[in-house]
Amino acid sequence: MRTCFLALILTVTSVAAAPSSVRECQHKVKETINPPRGWTKVKPAPADHTIELRIGLPQSNFALLEQDLYQVSDPFHERYGAHLSKEEVDALIAPQAESVDLVDEWLASHGIATEQLSRSSARDWIKIKVPVSLVEDMLKTEYHVWVHEESGEAMVRTTSYSLPEYLLDHVDVIQPTTMFARFKGQATSYWFAEGERPVVDLSQPYIPIPSAYNGEVNASCNGSITPTCLKELYNAVGYVPQAADKNHIACTGYLDQYADFEDFKLFNEALVPEAANSTFEVIYINGGENSQNLSDAGIEADLDTQYAFGLTYPTPRTFYTTGGSPPYIPDDHTPENSNEPYANWLEYIMNVENPPQTISTSYGDDEQTVPESYAKRVCAELAQLGARGVSLIFSSGDYGVGDGDPNPATQQCYTNNGLNETRFIPEFPATCPYVTAVGATWYLPERAYYISGGGFSNYFARPWWQNYAVPTYLDKLAPGTYAGLYNASGRAIPDVSAQGQWFKIFVGGEEIYIGGTSAAAPTTAAMVSLLNDARLANGLSPLGYLNPFIYAIGQYAPKALNDITVGNNPGCGTEGFNATVGWDPVTGYGTPNFYNLKDVALGNLTAIRELL
Structure with missing residues (x-):
């Protein structure tokens, strides 16, 4: 040629x-x-x-890389946990x-x-x-x-x-x-906290929840989520990280979202007093900044760092701030077009020899705004990180089954294929099968939060580890339900969920309440990081790519996850999907039960049948 x-x-x-x-x-x-x-x-x-x-x-050999990824991530495979090195991954791809x-x-x-x-x-x-x-x-x-x-x-x-x-x-x-794609943050639903925060009846100080620590959660948590509430609700009270010399957790920040140290200090002083004098590392990528002017504090960045890091203290923590927000002004002579921040972060993290074992990202965009070829290539990069032992956590989106309109009743969910067909709009990168997508719950006892992004990818086929959970759910739907509105054979999201409303945080020196799957993602990442801590402290490798592990648990060890069976995620002029027994495209397999998950994680799933 x-x-x-x-x-x-x-x-x-x-x-x-x-x-x-x-x-x-x-x-x-x-x-x-x-x-x-x-x-x-x-x-x-x-x-x-x-x-x-x-x-x-x-x-050249991505198929072999994917095979290795699945083998080292399948808890029933003899290679489980034998993650690849950066050099081995580079050679394969x-x-x-x-x-x-x-x-x-x-x-x-x-x-x-x-x-x-x-x-x-x-x-x-x-x-x-x-x-x-x-x-x-x-x-x-x-x-x-x-x-x-x-x-x-x-x-x-x-x-x-x-x-x-x-x-x-x-x-x-x-x-x-x-x-x-605009790669927007998922804390956009913080305004939902206004006007809907429930009035808590403190005459009964505890809410009985059998799966929670000691079977109950403080009643105040029904209108104000704190790290203590999450530890009670998800049965993690009393666990103290033991592998701070080996374990590492990180959050990503984009679009001029700055994580403020003073806000972090105020948060810890109020809610995590043992971490009052702690801080976190900031890594600056592609001209990323992290202004410490309180007026510049970012809601997304403060939420992510305060909960991912507050729940895992004293585990070492990093906030990645990546430049590349859309800077181009049509009437300006902007010298460069650097508005693909996620690509810049990926380029950086792929070259890190020992990246954090758990990374939380609360950003994404409608899958259809990302060309399929590019989405699949980005997804392949994420598979490489999973093969190296990194657990990648992504929020599933804040608009139910719909697009970026926060009002489910007015969403107009049209395709970009030139035909303007009505179709549910899933979120990318959450739809990539090599990441763990996190939906949202609210209230106590928990129910599906109606903004929880969920549905089916139009780009990625259903992976093998969903071949039990997803058909089981679809068989429960009435024949013809939402026919033509979703791709029943696509990768389904979310995989799991966590609380996603009324999180107490500090922004710009002020206490506020916020929600969205942006709250659920760092919460889930924190629980995963604590599981990694337990494994590393016991001489085991980190969990790495989570989904085969999650779906094995969902099928065989349901007590390790709290099944959410009430609620739905409306959008596109429909009621959306419904939460039900087992996996569903609103809350996945449910929310974490930390100590039960730890028993399974440490037993390499030999403890599964004891939890049936």
Whole structure:
């Protein structure tokens, strides 16, 4: 296929070579999309606007990597817990040498030398900074400035791009091209706390809940969730971390969300007094910041760090602040288009030799705003982290089965396929099968919180570990329920859930209450981190990729999770799915019962049948 470059040279001296050049170098469309709903094309992108282009090369042995991932994560497999090293993962996903050479030659033909390229450690990603004019020539496309009507955010994007035919099998994806996701935080439902916080009857100081610590929870927790409430409710009272020299938990922050140290101090002084003088490490990625001006304190960042870190003290903790919020202003001459913060974080964490064993992320966007090719490539990156022993926790979204409209009654859930079909809208990255998606509950006793994101992916097929839970749920639905509104064969979310409302936090020096799956995700991550602590303290490996473990527990050891059977998640003009006995697409397999989970985790599931 290298004759394409030779033919280009021949055209300089031989007219006869021209037809061959045209034929052999002909471009073919690699990807095309319909513009996502809510975005308007404003004007052509400035020719000198700089784009940080990422080129993903095919990962040669991803099937083997996935096989290894499942084996080391399946609690019934002999390899369970034998996680891979970074070097072993890199070797499995390294692209073929031919792909590397052909892409390098193509870039060189456009005047881009190899020393201008930045490569991932496995050489499966190439990153370059190039002006719009050059990218348009390389990809035979046109970039425009697009504006999101609701938020006013702007991006430089195209809706289609092409590659020379000989490169089609040697390039998986190129972005930013067709990617319109805004990657928003999931603490957007904090306003639900206003006006609905229940008045607690303190004449009866405790609420009986059999699965809770000592079978009861303080009645105040029905209107004010604190770390003490969560430990009582999820049966974790009295557990003290023992492996602080080995274990590590982290939260991610984006979009100028700053985690304030003074707020963290106030939170601990009020609610976790043993941690009053503690702090956390901050790692700055791609120009990320963490302003300590109280007026800049971020609700999302403060919520995540206060609960993930407050529940796991004294486990070492890290807050990743990643730059790359949408900075482009249509009338500005912004020098770079760096509005893909999650890609920047992934690039960083993939190169960390020993990443934290548990990482919580409360961000995402409608799955359909992320091109399928890119979603699958990002998901493959997350699989690599799972194979290395990292538990990845994602909130499932705050809009039930619907889109970004917080009012279930007015949601208009249309597809982006140009047909404007009504369809449930799942959330990505929660729909990636290699992460654990967390829904939300509220009230005591617990019931499904109606904002809990749940449903079925349109990109990812149902994984094997859901082959019992999901069909069992679907068999309970009346025939024809929501026919055509969801993909019954897709990866289903959430996997588990946790409390997601009336969390007491400190923001900007003030005490407030907040909710959403943003509260449920760090709570779940904290419980997972404590399980990792118990395993590490007993000479075992961390849990790593959680889902095969969770679904084995759900099927065989139901007492290790608190089944939520009441509630639903309305949206798109429907009542949504309902919570029921066993797994459901509102609360997953339910909320954690820490000490029962610990018994199973330490017994490598040999304790399962004792809990039946």
